[in-house]
Amino acid sequence: MTKLLSIRVVAILIGIGLAVTVLFWSLVPGVIAFVTEGQAEHLPYEEPRDFDFSFDGPFGKWDVQQLQRGLKVYDEVCSACHSLKYVAFRNLSELGYDESQVKAYAAAKQVPGIDPNTGEATTRPGLPTDYFPSPYPNNVAAAAANNNAIPPDLSLITKARGDGTNYVASLLSGYQEPSAELLAEHPEAAPGPGLYHNPYFPNLNLAMAPPITMDGQVTYDDGTEATIEQMSIDVAAFLTWTAEPTLIQRKQTGWPVLIFLLFATVLAYLSKNQIWAAVKPKKNKKSD
Amino acid sequence: MSFPWAKEYTPSNGVTKFLDEKLPLPRLVYNAVGAGYPVPRNLSYFWNFGVLAGFFLVLQIVTGIILAMHYAANAQVAFATTEHIMRNVNWGWLMRYAHANGASFFFIVVYLHIFRGFYYSSYKAPREMIWLLGVTIFLLMMATAFMGYVLPWGQMSFWGAKVITGLFGAIPLVGEPIQIWLLGGYAPDNAALNRFFSLHFLLPFVIAGCVILHIWALHIPGSSNPTGVEIKSESDTLPFHPYYTVKDGFGLGVALLVFFSLVFFLPNALGHPDNYIEANPLSTPAHIVPEWYFWPFYAILRAFTGDLTIPFTGVVLIEAKLLGVLAMFGSILLWFILPWLDKSPVRSGHYRPLFRKFFWFGLIPAMIVLFICGGAPAEEPYVMLSQLATAYYFLHFLVILPIVGQIEKPEPLPYSITEAVLGSDKKAVLGENASPAV
Numbered sequence: 218m219t220k221l222l223s224i225r226v227v228a229i230l231i232g233i234g235l236a237v238t239v240l241f242w243s244l245v246p247g248v249i250a251f252v253t254e255g256q257a258e259h260l261p262y263e264e265p266r267d268f269d270f271s272f273d274g275p276f277g278k279w280d281v282q283q284l285q286r287g288l289k290v291y292d293e294v295c296s297a298c299h300s301l302k303y304v305a306f307r308n309l310s311e312l313g314y315d316e317s318q319v320k321a322y323a324a325a326k327q328v329p330g331i332d333p334n335t336g337e338a339t340t341r342p343g344l345p346t347d348y349f350p351s352p353y354p355n356n357v358a359a360a361a362a363n364n365n366a367i368p369p370d371l372s373l374i375t376k377a378r379g380d381g382t383n384y385v386a387s388l389l390s391g392y393q394e395p396s397a398e399l400l401a402e403h404p405e406a407a408p409g410p411g412l413y414h415n416p417y418f419p420n421l422n423l424a425m426a427p428p429i430t431m432d433g434q435v436t437y438d439d440g441t442e443a444t445i446e447q448m449s450i451d452v453a454a455f456l457t458w459t460a461e462p463t464l465i466q467r468k469q470t471g472w473p474v475l476i477f478l479l480f481a482t483v484l485a486y487l488s489k490n491q492i493w494a495a496v497k498p499k500k501n502k503k504s505d
Numbered sequence: 506m507s508f509p510w511a512k513e514y515t516p517s518n519g520v521t522k523f524l525d526e527k528l529p530l531p532r533l534v535y536n537a538v539g540a541g542y543p544v545p546r547n548l549s550y551f552w553n554f555g556v557l558a559g560f561f562l563v564l565q566i567v568t569g570i571i572l573a574m575h576y577a578a579n580a581q582v583a584f585a586t587t588e589h590i591m592r593n594v595n596w597g598w599l600m601r602y603a604h605a606n607g608a609s610f611f612f613i614v615v616y617l618h619i620f621r622g623f624y625y626s627s628y629k630a631p632r633e634m635i636w637l638l639g640v641t642i643f644l645l646m647m648a649t650a651f652m653g654y655v656l657p658w659g660q661m662s663f664w665g666a667k668v669i670t671g672l673f674g675a676i677p678l679v680g681e682p683i684q685i686w687l688l689g690g691y692a693p694d695n696a697a698l699n700r701f702f703s704l705h706f707l708l709p710f711v712i713a714g715c716v717i718l719h720i721w722a723l724h725i726p727g728s729s730n731p732t733g734v735e736i737k738s739e740s741d742t743l744p745f746h747p748y749y750t751v752k753d754g755f756g757l758g759v760a761l762l763v764f765f766s767l768v769f770f771l772p773n774a775l776g777h778p779d780n781y782i783e784a785n786p787l788s789t790p791a792h793i794v795p796e797w798y799f800w801p802f803y804a805i806l807r808a809f810t811g812d813l814t815i816p817f818t819g820v821v822l823i824e825a826k827l828l829g830v831l832a833m834f835g836s837i838l839l840w841f842i843l844p845w846l847d848k849s850p851v852r853s854g855h856y857r858p859l860f861r862k863f864f865w866f867g868l869i870p871a872m873i874v875l876f877i878c879g880g881a882p883a884e885e886p887y888v889m890l891s892q893l894a895t896a897y898y899f900l901h902f903l904v905i906l907p908i909v910g911q912i913e914k915p916e917p918l919p920y921s922i923t924e925a926v927l928g929s930d931k932k933a934v935l936g937e938n939a940s941p942a943v
Contacts, residue, residue, distance in 0.1 A: 225907040232903025236896035242811040244892040303588045377781035463598045471769025482758030489751045
């Protein structure tokens with residue numbers, strides 16, 4: 218008994234000790250510092266705009282036309298600097314292209330290869346099994362060509378950013394000059410050399426020059442008017458597909474699973490009520 | 506052990522008679538989770554979470570083994586093989602999302618299971634050993650989940666591994682050698698990734714072993730119940746099967762509906778976008794945060810922002826980092842001595858008016874604050890709030906619980922579970938007369 222009592226006395230002392238330590242050695246100095254110095258302010262960046270995508274929501278579906286337009290934007294604009302290394306040409310069949318179109322698309326790309334006669338590194342036309350080639354041979358070359366900022370691979374970009382699809386579309390269509398109020402409040406927000414202002418980028422200034430600069434920069438095959446915003450949205454949709462090609466399969470698998478589970482759960486609930494009816498006092502009174 | 510009125514297993518045919526003689530496995534199951542295990546008749550839905558935790562452990566092992574067939578624990582390719590699973594392996598995306606969200610759901614049900622234990626003092630005699638094993642399982646889960654999160658080798662994997670192993674670096678004198686020994690190098694790399702994979706594969710089976718001990722220990726005194734009054738007679742109990750198998754079945758259905766809603770429609774909601782960026786030792790993420798289920802403890806770790814000094818002299822007794830590490834580990838380890846801290850003779854919070862106030866208006870808000878602050882950047886007001894909540898957390902378990910147990914006047918307890926369920930209605934049919942209405 219005395220031993221147990223001593224455990225509790227020790228615990229009470231340790232508890233008070235820890236509480237006093239965190240309150241007087243951490244909280245009090247923190248409050249003093251907060252009152253006297255305040256805290257560093259963040260640059261005010263904007264949350265992504267809310268665009269409407271065909272694949273949003275539990276019943277969403279790909280808009281294949283849009284994905285094809287997005288591929289064209291990637292192809293003609295983004296691919297100059299950004300790789301897409303987790304996507305293979307064969308995957309393009311999911312965008313509504315048939316086998317010969319995929320083969321032709323792949324063959325038009327040069328991928329790293331080995332000369333069969335000399336064994337030296339060379340390039341060869343792509344096959345459907347090849348992956349999208351990187352625009353740079355390595356990261357050093359990528360950094361050297363881009364003012365030391367390595368362009369990230371885009372395969373997963375919409376999953377690697379919060380609200381990624383909207384973020385990519387907002388960012389691409391959001392380049393603008395910093396507003397006078399912003400510069401008055403935060404002079405440090407002025408873009409430095411080689412940087413470009415964009416309110417959707419958390420640092421407000423990024424190293425990527427505006428990639429989509431004018432309407433009609435890409436000529437769409439389906440006649441859609443290629444405005445800056447349209448191209449941004451289309452390529453964001455395409456990059457959502459590259460980030461998760463199984464997105465629609467996932468949502469469509471979900472429904473039968475949930476409907477089955479709902480059915481099973483209702484059955485389980487009814488069985489539970491039936492089995493428990495005999496031992497529940499209320500039910501017994503009713504049957505009396 | 507069992508109660509004298511527990512139904513006995515009777516093998517019905519040649520095969521089961523043979524088995525019962527040579528290897529009485531059906532008898533074991535019958536007595537563990539069958540009609541041979543008498544359970545209090547008044548268990549609420551808060552008693553579902555043990556079975557649910559068991560289910561999610563099995564789900565994690567099954568999906569994990571399938572993922573391990575396609576994953577390669579090598580820093581060069583770990584991220585790429587994870588994407589290979591997502592893109593090229595048949596149903597690989599389902600396995601991975603089920604495994605990642607399964608970890609979250611394992612923690613959700615285990616947290617509900619643990620806090621059920623806090624409210625109803627399930628840790629009290631004669632159930633101390635069940636509790637000790639439970640806390641051990643929780644610690645093993647935390648280690649397993651942490652190492653599992655490193656395996657995809659994304660940015661949060663890498664930096665999480667760096668921060669958590671860095672905690673050991675705070676230990677005086679031997680801290681740095683220990684950290685290097687744990688990682689197999691100065692920073693997380695191939696050696697760390699490989700051993701984490703190896704241990705991540707091993708520990709779930711250690712957990713499964715502890716779960717068996719946990720259930721074994723449970724069957725000695727039998728399950729606790731919401732009144733906290735021990736079983737007195739047969740009318741206090743119902744056989745586990747069919748009463749609780751069907752109730753757990755319904756509970757499992759509800760849990761799976763929520764689980765699969767997340768897996769199929771919001772599979773990344775509980776994850777961090779940065780983990781879809783491959784690990785890069787040269788680029789530190791803006792905010793390094795662990796998975797959500799570690800947030801309360803991460804908040805305790807970060808609450809200690811000042812060194813413990815002797816006032817006005819500047820002599821440092823304990824550095825802030827070490828204080829935080831000690832407090833974080835201590836915040837869970839102290840659960841081990843709960844049975845000996847809380848000596849109130851009454852178990853259930855239903856009959857403890859003072860304890861109940863501290864539970865609902867102290868512990869629960871403090872845990873919510875710690876949870877929110879742990880996931881937030883280390884800025885005000887989160888730091889101040891987490892410091893207040895940390896102080897309350899330790900006061901609650903180490904000071905308030907022992908004292909409340911001494912001074913509180915509990916409310917009158919029902920004479921028995923039967924009385925609690927049926928009131929004074931003597932006419933009502935008692936458990937022993939009831940047969941399953943199938």
